[in-house]
Amino acid sequence: MNGLAAKLRHELAAFINSPHWRATLEAVPRELFVGDDVFQHDGSRGWVPAHRSEMRREDWLALVYSDQSLVTQVAGVMAEDATAPIANVWSTSSSTLPSLVVRMLEVARIGEGVKVLEIGTGTGYSTALMCHRLGSDAVTSIEYDPEVAQRAKIALTKAGYTPALVQGDGLGGVDRHAPYHRIIGTCAVRTIPDRWVRQVRPGGTITTPMLGWLGGGVLAHLRVGEDGTATSGFPEVVYFMPARPHAAPPLDMVKMGVGEVSHTTMDPALLCDQTGLLVAQLAAPQAQHVWIEKTLALHDVTSGAHADVQPADSTGWVVHQYGPYRLWDAVERGLAVWLEAGKPDQSAFGLTVAGGEQRVWLGSPDGPAWRLPG
Structure with a gap:
């Protein structure tokens, strides 16, 4: 043997x-x-x-x-x-x-x-x-x-x-x-x-x-x-199990289809792309997400902010948002920066740790950047 x-x-x-x-x-x-x-x-x-x-x-x-x-x-x-x-x-x-x-x-x-x-x-x-x-x-x-x-x-x-x-x-x-x-x-x-x-x-x-x-x-x-x-x-891109103190908290069921209503032409399926998901995460670092059929639900587990995005018609998607800030709007702004840059993969991003702050940037340290949670 x-x-x-x-x-x-x-x-x-x-x-x-x-x-x-x-x-x-x-x-x-x-x-x-x-x-x-x-x-x-x-x-x-x-x-x-x-x-x-x-x-x-x-x-x-x-x-x-x-x-x-x-x-x-x-x-x-x-x-x-x-x-x-x-x-x-x-x-x-x-x-x-x-x-x-x-x-x-x-x-x-x-x-x-x-x-x-x-x-x-x-x-x-x-x-x-x-x-x-x-x-x-x-x-x-x-x-x-x-x-x-x-x-x-x-x-x-x-x-x-x-x-x-x-x-x-x-x-x-x-x-x-x-x-x-x-x-x-x-x-x-x-x-x-x-x-x-x-x-x-x-x-x-x-x-x-x-x-x-x-x-x-x-x-x-x-x-x-x-x-x-x-x-x-x-x-x-790699996926390992999280260090236990850094793991996401449990995500409770949230209300769907309530809150302020708006319309978007930003396809929520961008979060199915590995880098698109990374960008959305940088824009809303406390959020978790689930797909319920064709509807994307986002929930910030620390503040209670919520958004869901579902197909409306051939021109886009309907968005519902409630809580202390407009969660989908934050994600959409991050995705817009990435799309404007040509949808590069993760190798176009970098991380700088200095002075008690951690920033992920796109293109160069002087480019668009997002702070990681403290």
Whole structure:
């Protein structure tokens, strides 16, 4: 069976361009970190537990070495403790698909001679990849969930790796091992924590997924300057589960078709475009959205502002808005700026963190900009 696992690791690594990371992927046994139980998503039933004991060994290893994310915890419930499907809620811990893990490590330029802080140990698989490449002494990793942290520690020890492991809130980083050459996040944040910036040495980088409450996601890659200012591009669109303190609050049912009535020629389907959704999120960072058939509903969960946009006729859409500000109007203004610029993708945007403020800009730091929530 070890021969089969090695063969599957080789096949999984075959599509990795970097010879260093390809060799690393071939060497680290993912099955140690996945464990014996995972969740698989079924559209009608939600998260369904799958157990190694109920599968052929060959089939289990084929699942483990598939290039897909394997969810190990949902809503705080570990897969081995689940006795029935769990309704459609956020997963809370997983082993991310290996190709994406390696891609992030490449973007972050994780290589020999650097000292790394990983935010979100998770199963410990990405931690192990970095330990194998850099040596355990170069890696610190912090995990929020105590049970997840303990399981990762056991798996890493079993695999022969000894990084510095911390259980706690990763948004605060780990001061005692700072400064770092690299910080890499394996969970998504709404804004870049100030303490991360302070814990990176000048010239170092922070690479992390970012995810807002509308669901717009990007990968940020920030370089920290001598003055403590950090600037970033968004090289890719990625989606990771949010850091728990940055997750969107529950969205209650809201009233539809009430409030001030207006008409728009701005197609709400622009929010179905990844970058359009990002722009709408920048314009209304506290809002969440749902589609109810062809109607877009937006609700600001902090202020109570609401808007819904539904087809009217061939000339546009009817808008209903109520609350302390006109939510759709704010979104429409942001989308208009993006359309005027020619609908560029996320790579045309950047992020500057300086002076206690975080601004996402379009085109250049002097171009149109939106503040991220404090």
